[in-house]
Amino acid sequence: MSEIALQAVGLVRRVEGTITHTLVNGIDLEVRKGEFLAITGPSGSGKSSLLYLLGLLDAPTEGEVIICGQPTSKLSENERAEVRLNKCGFVFQFHFLLPEFTALENVLLPMRTAGRLSAAEMHERATGLLKTLGLGDQVQKRPNQLSGGQRQRVALARALANQPEIIVGDEPTGNLDTASTEQVFNILRGMADNGQTVVVVTHDPALARRADRRVHIVDGKIAETTLGGQRASEQEPAKASEGASR
Numbered sequence: 001m002s003e004i005a006l007q008a009v010g011l012v013r014r015v016e017g018t019i020t021h022t023l024v025n026g027i028d029l030e031v032r033k034g035e036f037l038a039i040t041g042p043s044g045s046g047k048s049s050l051l052y053l054l055g056l057l058d059a060p061t062e063g064e065v066i067i068c069g070q071p072t073s074k075l076s077e078n079e080r081a082e083v084r085l086n087k088c089g090f091v092f093q094f095h096f097l098l099p100e101f102t103a104l105e106n107v108l109l110p111m112r113t114a115g116r117l118s119a120a121e122m123h124e125r126a127t128g129l130l131k132t133l134g135l136g137d138q139v140q141k142r143p144n145q146l147s148g149g150q151r152q153r154v155a156l157a158r159a160l161a162n163q164p165e166i167i168v169g170d171e172p173t174g175n176l177d178t179a180s181t182e183q184v185f186n187i188l189r190g191m192a193d194n195g196q197t198v199v200v201v202t203h204d205p206a207l208a209r210r211a212d213r214r215v216h217i218v219d220g221k222i223a224e225t226t227l228g229g230q231r232a233s234e235q236e237p238a239k240a241s242e243g244a245s246r
């Protein structure tokens with residue numbers, strides 16, 4: 001059985017200026033619940049632009065992003081923000097932690113915004129997440145008192161705080177040492193294995209190969225899709241199961 005968590009239909013993103021830039025040029029993509037998808041491609045090919053569209057941080061010029069069955073193109077800015085807050089977690093290469101807040105407060109923030117848990121529950125969840133990520137003794141430190149890898153793990157804890165169904169990462173291991181990269185990757189892998197959906201842009205071919213599927217972007221289009229280490233046809237979503245009817 002496969003449920004589609006995230007779907008892009010005919011996505012186009014253009015920026016109009018003296019000349020028109022086409023950042024994303026007609027992308028169709030389906031990502032299954034529990035799938036780990038890696039997006040690769042040369043610098044400037046449109047990977048981040050695509051990710052922003054998939055995570056509702058940006059709106060397409062044409063096309064549709066469907067999140068857990070819900071089309072989003074006709075939503076108001078507030079409704080989009082609501083879907084983003086409830087369904088998506090973001091991890092970026094540059095962590096964007098708030099410098100004046102401690103690790104713990106940074107993780108509490110999205111939970112406070114969502115307003116679903118009591119103060120005690122939020123505190124328990126935030127400390128639990130930080131502990132799981134090996135930061136149990138760092139919770140009171142501010143970002144500038146942490147190492148790069150520790151900051152990245154705080155950012156990951158923050159992305160996971162609201163238990164998002166979809167985790168979107170732009171080079172989430174981009175500036176980490178090997179050990180931290182492995183740790184962050186394993187956490188993301190574990191999340192996918194638990195039924196969350198993970199979409200990450202990576203320049204690291206070894207990491208990309210460990211994803212369930214790789215989508216290679218060139219000039220804002222899908223140039224190649226690779227399934228489980230093998231080449232698959234272009235623009236084809238992963239098959240749900242052997243013998244699935246179309």
Ligand SMILES: Nc1ncnc2c1ncn2[C@@H]1O[C@H](COP(=O)(O)OP(=O)(O)OP(=O)(O)O)[C@@H](O)[C@H]1O
Binds near residue numbers: 023042
């Ligand atoms: N607001 C903008 N206006 C005009 N062009 C833009 C804008 N944002 C991005 N671009 C261009 O769109 C293209 C795609 O950018 P994008 O950031 O998506 O690339 P990328 O694949 O993530 O690259 P990298 O691997 O270097 O992060 C680039 O050529 C970039 O210069």
Ligand SMILES: [Mg+2]
Binds near residue numbers: 047048049170
């Ligand atoms: Mg980028």
